[in-house]
Amino acid sequence: MTQLMINNVNFHVDMFEEKMITDANTGEELKRLNFSFSVVGKAAYDKYDAFFEDPYFEVTNMETKETLTLKNISHSTFYQSPEITDHTNIVFKVKLQQEPVKEKEQVKNEQPT
Structure with a gap:
């Protein structure tokens, strides 16, 4: 199991x-990170679903101590019940990736001063 610190929140990831x-451009x-973690219940689902709506994250791999700013590529959830209840086990799958330096510079140059 790997530990990640994402925007100052500690995650114990399963995969x-x-x-x-x-x-391509x-x-x-x-660097691209793919990981999953599990939570139980509707309140936890709502909290983490909203958390991963942000476009960028500061991620530290607690094993290597490497810290990166990564762009949110996607996140999805999986559960085996007709609806999410307080007892539902929910698996989040998250994909984060570095942004090309050239694209970051282009976005910075396009912003009005």
Whole structure:
């Protein structure tokens, strides 16, 4: 099990995959994190579903101490019941990725001063 600190919230993740991908537009090598974690109940589901709506996250891998700012690519949830109750086990699957430096600079240059 891996521990991640995401925006100062500690996550014990069940599945963790870190891989390098090549950006199609810039050719840059970027780090992508895929991970999953579980919560129980509607209140926890609502809290974490809203948490992962943000566009960017500061992520620290607590094992390696590496900290990155990553863009939210996607998050999804899975559960095995007709509706979410206080006893439903919900699995979140999250995908975060570095943004190309060239794209970050372009966005910064396009913002009005």
